[in-house]
Amino acid sequence: MAKTNPGRFFEDYKLGEVIHHAVPRTVSGGERALYHALYPARHALYSSDEFARASGLPGSPIDDLAAFHVVFGKTVPDISLNAVANLGYAEGRWLKPVYPGDTLRSTSEVIGLKQNSNGKSGVVYVRTRGLNQLDEVVMDYVRWVMVRKSNLDAPAPETVIPELKDTLSADDLLIPEGLDFSGYDFTLAGEPHRWGDYEVGEVIDHVDGVTIEEAEHMIATRLWQNTAKVHFDATFRPDGQRLIYGGHVISMARALSFNGLANAQMIVGLNGGAHANPCFTGLTVKAWSEVLDKAETAAPGVGAIRLRLVATSDGSVGELKGEDGKYLPGVLLDLDYWALMPM
Amino acid sequence: MAKTNPGRFFEDYKLGEVIHHAVPRTVSGGERALYHALYPARHALYSSDEFARASGLPGSPIDDLAAFHVVFGKTVPDISLNAVANLGYAEGRWLKPVYPGDTLRSTSEVIGLKQNSNGKSGVVYVRTRGLNQLDEVVMDYVRWVMVRKSNLDAPAPETVIPELKDTLSADDLLIPEGLDFSGYDFTLAGEPHRWGDYEVGEVIDHVDGVTIEEAEHMIATRLWQNTAKVHFDATFRPDGQRLIYGGHVISMARALSFNGLANAQMIVGLNGGAHANPCFTGLTVKAWSEVLDKAETAAPGVGAIRLRLVATSDGSVGELKGEDGKYLPGVLLDLDYWALMPM
Amino acid sequence: MAKTNPGRFFEDYKLGEVIHHAVPRTVSGGERALYHALYPARHALYSSDEFARASGLPGSPIDDLAAFHVVFGKTVPDISLNAVANLGYAEGRWLKPVYPGDTLRSTSEVIGLKQNSNGKSGVVYVRTRGLNQLDEVVMDYVRWVMVRKSNLDAPAPETVIPELKDTLSADDLLIPEGLDFSGYDFTLAGEPHRWGDYEVGEVIDHVDGVTIEEAEHMIATRLWQNTAKVHFDATFRPDGQRLIYGGHVISMARALSFNGLANAQMIVGLNGGAHANPCFTGLTVKAWSEVLDKAETAAPGVGAIRLRLVATSDGSVGELKGEDGKYLPGVLLDLDYWALMPM
CATH class of the missing domain: 3.10.129.10 (Hotdog Thioesterase)
Structure with a gap:
């Protein structure tokens, strides 16, 4: 031993x-395909080599x-x-x-x-x-x-x-070399809403939900070679439950956020995040977002948007913490990030 | 919202x-591998680049x-x-x-x-x-x-x-450029039965069955970026069931049909199809086929065969509709398609 | 029919x-990604093209x-x-x-x-x-x-x-052309233990466990185009259970053995193996190994190690058979193989 x-x-x-x-x-393309199979991921830049090239990248990352x-x-x-x-x-x-x-x-x-x-x-x-x-x-x-x-x-x-830093400023963000959204195709991307259409304070209900399965979170978590016992071994916890890797909830919520934030293409900054409550199989993950900030960037047609992404297990929208300052029981994730969006 | x-x-x-x-x-190869992981797909042309090249294609599609x-x-x-x-x-x-x-x-x-x-x-x-x-x-x-x-x-x-058109005629079908079955290797393909061995009216029981799992149909359906709520969200239907994407049943049945139709390699025409009854997790999908028509093609060694592919949840074979003209409760899918087969 | x-x-x-x-x-890379998604596989030679190249191979197999x-x-x-x-x-x-x-x-x-x-x-x-x-x-x-x-x-x-042969001798093993562990990076590989650190008779408890899911073993078994009914069809056995492909247990145990045998990189010989008891969904697979033999090889820095790999459903370690000479009920797999390890 x-x-x-x-x-x-x-x-x-x-x-x-x-x-x-x-x-x-x-x-490889295998990891990319699995990511699309495990999460309802539809952001065009990560789905299509052609779309990525039209945005100035060598291919889809x-x-x-x-x-x-x-x-x-x-x-x-x-x-x-x-x-x-x-x-x-x-x-x-x-x-x-x-x-x-x-x-x-x-x-x-x-x-x-x-x-x-x-x-x-x-x-x-x-x-x-x-x-x-x-x-x-x-x-x-x-x-x-x-x-x-x-x-x-x-x-x-x-x-x-x-x-x-409590939060990264727009100046802290690195825009990928060559990124250019000046010829962005909103139809192919899936939504017409551009950077200018979002207002600080705006809350977006992403509507869709996905019910969590043991096989899926384990496949995901192994794929990233995260081997923490608690995610895989039903004999590990006294209650026989497998705790779901927090990153699985992050990816699920981000993918769900396509519906309303289809043009928040690239994540470039992570300001903070809390796994507010543990997630277990059988829960149905839904998500909402709040626009926290906006900034211009030096790249052509590229704006930055700071978003709060919240995953829930109860479908609630806009509520985060109770009077005691603690996360409400239906909140799974509270993530604060910067994404790039066409202006 | x-x-x-x-x-x-x-x-x-x-x-x-x-x-x-x-x-x-x-x-990419990732989608190909996942297709083979989700369905018992064994048609050689889609499994082997070498087999596809020997059939006149640049590689395995x-x-x-x-x-x-x-x-x-x-x-x-x-x-x-x-x-x-x-x-x-x-x-x-x-x-x-x-x-x-x-x-x-x-x-x-x-x-x-x-x-x-x-x-x-x-x-x-x-x-x-x-x-x-x-x-x-x-x-x-x-x-x-x-x-x-x-x-x-x-x-x-x-x-x-x-x-x-009620059904496409053989003239409506497009044979992939270069396709040539004149040197077809029946041993590698898995069965000796060629186009000439099938008779119109013949019914084939594909014998094998696969029990449906929530994780599998969701992985498949997301892979195709089909995000209809009803397939993913257990809170969506009053009965708490997730309805399975009809295409999951189509692919399952088609893959099961390898056993008896290993040489019906490429699908080139879809005449019609009905999702006769909804499919839910826990059902065991089996399949049978009926030869509906046959036609020659201009491509070397390539015949066309029109097939009815039926998926069932009760293992029944050859029965489709009741006296009332409605699909029997054990029928999940009734699909009418054209495939290409070595002559 | x-x-x-x-x-x-x-x-x-x-x-x-x-x-x-x-x-x-x-x-393709798709099969590689799926292997990492289905098993907690972490051996560096199969995870990184760069690590494989540094070991004299053209890429990661x-x-x-x-x-x-x-x-x-x-x-x-x-x-x-x-x-x-x-x-x-x-x-x-x-x-x-x-x-x-x-x-x-x-x-x-x-x-x-x-x-x-x-x-x-x-x-x-x-x-x-x-x-x-x-x-x-x-x-x-x-x-x-x-x-x-x-x-x-x-x-x-x-x-x-x-x-x-009861067992292959070290002379029977073929070392992949070009394999060279003389510049092996133990930090990147994950453990400091080299060939010389293992003693014949030593028993290693691999500690980690993975609970088996229906969706996962079916995805794996289909991926290898193994279509034996008993693995997929819940109506096939009178007890409604799907028997898990023995190879799924082999791969699970081997991947779990990373924890303690991270440097047993390549499998080159299989001396024997028994699927001691059937495996079904819901069981938690754990593993232990015993060092059976060691041998030098002609390749630079490469030693051979003969291992017994045992998968269990009860977390037992070091016990294999009862007084009656039969495998204990908690033993799923008893595999005897040769691997290559840096000296």
């Missing part, structure tokens, strides 16, 4: 350490969230195997589209540590980078998790809490 | 109008029904979102094989309209065309659906019912 | 006969077990359709990696026959070969199955039981 990975405990993380995560992954899941999945054995809770995300940026044939790997730098007052666990902050075969950073993001201590006698590290 | 697609109602269709459907799709599903799926948001019933198909032709790397889009021309006497709905006839990235038509077919009216005061359009 | 495949019965096999199995199959399943699946209609039991495997060798774009077919030579004393069935021994589009043998293995007689009056054939 000494050869299996016990995961890291809170006392194993050192500030400034860079962890090189295992198992690089080459993606792998969905931004698929790239995120691949990068994220690699970190699980080193970061979250003994995690008690996934506390937050910040400063996520997509820096380069990922294309079929690219090989991704991940690294995480420990940028913050704070032992909890109970002495039994602590919070670890990491900045994770996804790199391609040319060692270019394709995305990076900050994540913090609560991790158990194994040796309760291990001394507490110096508390360092990184300064993180 | 103003930004989500409410779908079209009967009064929104105008005779002669051409609707350009959204979300073009590039297919995407299954004809996969191409149909991609083309069909795009029409759902514009044609059948508010449809009460899918009434029929006619004059379906596969005009060009679809290969990995091709990008498909769809258009539908309104060719007929007839308001129902109750004034609450009407029948819309469309001729749908699938086009590739070179704007070549890869397939076309006529479909008619019953659609609700939203504004009951909207005036009834002039009634136009298109003249449709 | 005369046109469907009734399968072969014991009296239909002739010693020395070579059966050419139907339906060649071209594999299709998983060795995926190649096995494709080759095996083709034999089912001719070998095991009327089989009462799959009795054993021997002398399995992987001779050439299979890459996306390769087209596989299979042949089986009848190398042994023995009618049972009851006169109602007999044992058939075949050596199956998988060939690529260049007619190179990519793998071969011996399998023996018990098959029913259809005509009980058919005379018993001369009994011939082939001489089979």
Whole structure:
């Protein structure tokens, strides 16, 4: 048993350490097809090589969230195997589209540590980078998790809490090289609504719903080589339920958001996110969005739109938290991101 | 909510109008692998590049029904979102094989309209065309659906019912360029029966069965970007059942028909089809076929065979309708198509 | 019904006969992606083209077990359709990696026959070969199955039981051309344990588990074009259960063995295997391994390790058979194979 990975405990993380995560992954048209099979994904830039070329890209990239899941999945054995809770995300940026044939790997730098007052666990902050075969950073993001201590006698590290932006500004976003929406085909994309048609504060009910199946979330989660037991092993939790990977809910909600946000094509920034309540099989995921901000960009015809994406299990729209400041029980996900949209 | 697609109602269709459907799709080896994973598909021409090349094609195409599903799926948001019933198909032709790397889009021309006497709905006839990235038509077919009216005061359009062929004649079929079965390898294909071995009126029991799973039909239906709520959302119907996309049953039955029709390689014509009874998870789909007609073609070694393909949920064989002229409850699908077979 | 495949019965096999199995199959990135989606597969050589190239290969091959399943699946209609039991495997060798774009077919030579004393069935021994589009043998293995007689009056054939090696020696193994582990990156591969760190007799608990789903095992089994009814048709068995393809359990256990055997990269030999107990949906598969032997090879930095891989449904570790010599009820699979590992 000494050869299996016990995961890291809170006392194993050192500030400034860079962890090189295992198992690089080459993606292909197979991953793209599976993404479309697992989620009702219809954004044209990720569905059609021709549409992507007409937008100035060399071809249709792998969905931004698929790239995120691949990068994220690699970190699980080193970061979250003994995690008690996934506390937050910040400063996520997509820096380069990922294309079929690219090989991704991940690294995480420990940028913050704070032992909890109970002495039994602590919070670890990491900045994770996804790199391609040319060692270019394709995305990076900050994540913090609560991790158990194994040796309760291990001394507490110096508390360092990184300064993180509440939200990325439009200037922080990187527009993919060559992206040009000046000849954008709204008919092929599926909706006529352009950047100028959305108002800050506007709430969009995406209407459609998908009921969660065990086979589907496990297929998805394995595809990203995320091997956390709790997603796969019905004997792991006392209630016999498999907890669904939060990323599965993110992708489901984002795909559902096509209906009303068909032109929010590329995700370029992740400001924050909370898995508000756990998701289990049999729940029906629906989604709504709120426009949080808008910004112009230097790329031709390309605007940026900041969106709150909320996944629910009860079909509620526009409600997020109760009077106690806690997420309502029907809220599964509260995600804050920047997307690019034709102006 | 103003930004989500409410779908079209009967009064929104105008005779002669051409609707350009959204979300073009590039297919790859991923879609091919998924088709083989979702259906027990074994026709050699769609399984092996080498077999396809030996038959005069540049490589193995995407299954004809996969191409149909991609083309069909795009029409759902514009044609059948508010449809009460899918009434029929006619004059379906596969005009060009679809290969990995091709990008498909769809258009539908309104060719007929007839308001129902109750004034609450009407029948819309469309001729749908699938086009590739070179704007070549890869397939076309006529479909008619019953659609609700939203504004009951909207005036009834002039009634136009298109003249449709009961069945395509062999002359209507297009044989893929270069197709040559003169060196056909029956051993590799899996069965010795050639065109000359089948007799009109012959009934073939395909013996095998597959039990339907929620995860599988949803994966398939999403893969074709068909996002009709009723297939995905268990809260949509009062009985909590998800209705299975009729195309899932078509593909299942066609794949099962390999056992007895292994050499009915390419589908080139769709004369008609009825989804006789709804299909739900847990049913076990079996299939039988009846030889309806045969014809020679100009291509070397290539014969055409017209088949009735019937999917059942009760394993019955050879029975279709009761004394009342209605489909028996165990019949799921009654499809009439032309395939190409070595002579 | 005369046109469907009734399968072969014991009296239909002739010693020395070579059966050419139907339906060649071209594999692509789609099959690779699906393999990663269906199993928690993380061996770096099969996940990353870059890692494979750094190991002297032209790219990342299709998983060795995926190649096995494709080759095996083709034999089912001719070998095991009327089989009462799959009795054993021997002398399995992987001779050439299979890459996306390769087209596989299979042949089986009848190398042994023995009618049972009851006169109602007999044992058939075949050596199956998988060939690529260049007619190179990519793998071969011996399998023996018990098959029913259809005509009980058919005379018993001369009994011939082939001489089979209990286990392949290291000299019998073929190392893929160019394979070189001298620059092996243990960090990217996921574990630091090299060939020298494993001791004969050592038992490794792979810890993780995956609960079996109907949709998943059917997707996998169809992907390999294995169409045995019992895996797909819930009406086939009196108890309404679908029996899970033994190969699904093999791949699940092998993928789970990553945790502790991440560097046992390539499978090159199959010494034997038993599907100890049937597997059904809802069971949670876990795995443990025992190091049976070790050998050096001529390839740079490459060692061979002989492993027993055991899949269980009860999480037991290290226990295989009861006092009666029979497999314990919680054992699903007992597989004996050779893998290649960095020294």
